[in-house]
Amino acid sequence: MLFMVVASCGGSAPNVDHAEEELSGPPQPWAEMDQAARTVYMAQRVVPTMKPLFQAYDAERFADFSCATCHGANAGGTFAMPNPDILALSPTGSPEQHQMVRDYPEGVRFMFNQVLPTMKTLLGAQEYDAEAQTGFSCYACHTSAEATRSAP
Template identity: 40%
Template sequence: MFAHARVVALALLSLPLLACGPHGETGIPEGQETPWAEMDQSQRMEHMGAVVMPRMQAVFQGHDPDRFADFGCATCHGGGAGNGSFEMPNPALPTLDASKLYKKHRKVSPDMVKLMWKEVEPAMGEALALTYGLGDAEFSCASCHVVENQNE
């Protein structure tokens, strides 16, 4: 009986790790000679247009072609795309509640959470060659969204 309890406990402790997307590795973004953190503004703009935009457009439109038919810079960057600041996180995107591993969002919008964790985070992390997921990742929910209760 003790062995069964240990297996159950281990499985329960592993759930948060399984819920988030896999973790990527830091490196140089594909098609670039410079890591994202060292790119100047023009290199970043070029990389976003050549690599990030087509990849993310495919991910979002693959999920919901009608909702994301007009996918573009403003989809993620909001007004920052129009004024050239491209500031992130974007306060115009839904504010997320991270408590209990985003329980509220997993309950209300499970398909969107799955899309974000399993497709968006990995695609963005890989496109920028940044680690992604929960914990000390360089790219996470908080890269795009304002996130509350991150320590709960």
């Protein structure tokens, strides 16, 4: 499944990281957690898990990794996601998406192999289902550059 998505994204053979297998989801279903419980979980589990991944990807750029790295200007306010301050993504197969893969080959690999599966596991979220358009995808964090076509 992951390979299919990566292949459709035009990336070269990825080094799939299995770090997420050691992780578990939240103590209660994410959907049932209130804002306070989510805030605590983000601080106690999400940041300590994600920070070393981002810093291994680029130590200098993510030296100040924090809530704002993912939440942008929404950090400190509603923490609403997706975050319009980071790169907006275009649908798989579109010329814009192919260009994004050319512009950020390492970034796309890092996102697919590490950020996406780790965050999905941390939230106890479902695998993305392209047909039903349900489950956890890049669009949990990134906005769609083509809001009318939200499927990746």
